[in-house]
Amino acid sequence: MIERSPVLVIPSAERPIVDGTIVFTYVFMWEHGTTEEDLYQHRGRAAIALGHTSLLSHSYQPNCSFIRNIDELTIDILASRAIKAGEELTIDYQMTLWFDPQPI
Template structure:
């Protein structure tokens, strides 16, 4: 249902994105990314690495690194996908926020809410 390819929006050494291999209907869960969760106190160690840009809040006092394709979705302020944290399953579940066509890149809003316009760290630096 999804695959990793080079993204036309990415530049530098990190050029990957997640793409649909078939049409995905709005509301469909198309990926469950398992997580490795850890206490926030340990995040200071992660902050010294490239992984810091790929971590997500995971409930109160915890942070998570996503496995599977979870860390490879690119950002858009008006995305075609969203995610829900599934604490019972310890996954981030990705859903089509809009109909997604085969071949289309799949985007999430890193702010968590699909239409949250708050500028992210990489846009604030510009």
């Protein structure tokens, strides 16, 4: 475990406001039985992670994974392999990207 981040839940009714801002690029889907790709449906709750979690970069070969603990209102960041000192922490965003990812 690298980090357990508390989250701020964005209610479904507020999604249209938030989804139209830069904040949308930092949120996680926050409904049981959903994936990050479901964010593009613009329905249901979303959440923004506190701590460092929302700052993690995307990689198709990430060195970390994340677990959404929906009922506990937290996200766990777990190391997927040994990580060297100074190495950037990355996760797979698990969704169609809105940018062209740069190789690490």
